[in-house]
Amino acid sequence: MDPRIEYAAFSTRRHFLQQSTAGVGAMALASLMAGDASGNDPLAAAKPHFPAKAKRVIYLHMTGSPPNLDLFDYKPELAQRDDQDCPDHFIEGKTFAFTSGKPKLLGSPRKWKQCGSHGTWMSDAIPNFHKTADDMCIVHSMYTDQFNHAPAELLVLTGSPRSGRPSLGSWTTYGLGSENENLPGFVVLISSGVQPNGGKNSFGSGFLPSVYQGVQCRSKGDPVLYSSDPAGMSRGMRRMSLDAIRDLNQIQAEQLGHPETMTRIAQYELAFRMQTSVPEVMDISQESQKTLDEYGAEVGGASLANNCLLARRLVESGVRFVQLFDWGWDFHGTAAATGIQKGLTDKCATMDKPIAALIKDLKQRGLFEDTLIVWGGEFGRTPFREGRTAKGKILGRDHFPDAFTMWLAGGGVKGGFEYGTSDELGFSVAEKPVHIHDLQATILHLLGFDHEQLTYRFQGRDFRLTDVHGHVVKDLLA
DSSP states (O other): OOHHHHHHHHOOHHHHHHHHHHHHHHHHHHHHHTGGGGTOOTTSOOOOSSOOSOSEEEEEEEETOOOGGGTTOOOHHHHHTTTSBOOHHHHTTOOOSSOOSOOBBOOOOSOEEEETTTTEEEETTOTTGGGGGGGEEEEEEEEOSOOSHHHHHHHHHHSSSSTTSOOHHHHHHHHHOOSOTTSOSEEEEEETTOOOTTGGGGGOOTTSOGGGSOEEEOSSSSSSTTOSOOTTOOHHHHHHHHHHHHHHHHHHHHHHOOHHHHHHHHHHHHHHHHHHHHHHHTOGGGSOHHHHHHHTOOTTOOSHHHHHHHHHHHHHTTOSEEEEEEEOOOOSGGGSTTIIIIIHHHHHHTTHHHHHHHHHHHHHTTOSTTEEEEEEOSSEEEEEEOGGGTTSSOOOEEEEOSSEEEEEESTTBOSSEEEOEEOTTSSSEEESOEEHHHHHHHHHHHTTOOTTTOOEEETTEEEOSSTTOOOOOGGGBO
């Protein structure tokens, strides 16, 4: 038998595909190794589909979902009907996470006032936001398909309630790259000591090359874990070690043509450059005491205030997408010991001051107009008392997907603007509904992308963040 025929007969499909792609892989590797001169750096700054209003994003995710009816969505009629039985037609056929039977309506215990030149209603839980009302574009008519934390968070941040899809930050850096070759395009900062409900999938790259995943940094200790040189290793020796690893990866890439091998080479090089650039940008001791006080930040601390200040430093240094996660917004049940009374007051005290300071700081530095800020949780909260607290003094609200509030600021959206409404009791969207996919399409539009055209081919088809659901909410655009 001809040995070529024998080889072909027993060659696996995997081996055939590896061999057939080797030539393509080698060419791509050569382009990558040529560096910036060839323009093939995967994180090199790129142009969007059309001129963009926003160049970068700071996404503030309040993990657990804040009670919108106690912050932004003023419902005087709900307050008047406090402790009345919930009308059957509002809850018939619906499922709630921790509520069964006939719940009691819960009017907000907060005090409310109109703020800014447009008279935006806000509660006393967020006094610093009262001063930024004219900068905020508040959407009262958000709704989602999910009522449990992890799938709802994944839907908001990846476009799918199931793990494995690229996050919004990954899509953004895939489309736009980074403006600083020494820093990641997508940085993640986590406060309150707990990872997001969706885990690392909430900021992962899914099937996109892993160079686009979020790099988690810390405001205390080494900014990036394992980025420091090992004990006894000089920077020169580290360079030699990385060169050897690069050569081995290059051999593998030439043989197998796997794109992830080339991504690995780029990541090693970025990590080496980050060793000096990241500690500098993460060092808030360089800020004035006045700035630290305005944010409520503390040198050496680990807080949302520190992370808001770091977010400004990161976008100022060219990072494309900064994702902040702040855990502790699940105000119901025994987990929220003081509920939406003192508990919400205390939690908001750590949130609205630094975020208000972030808006002010970006404006003073000329970054506000082209930096898009997004704030919100993964779903809303019920207009009635959650079941586990129904007979106690703690006031809590259950998970609720049908109507909630999020807001945007800067980056090409209207300031001092409110869009959509929920009904008089806050059970459903009454006017101008905005689905999570609509929000995602709008964010991509502000960054200069048609959400249907920003695609990545995987498993034989083109994928998108929205997967061709949703539409741009043009009324939000400045």
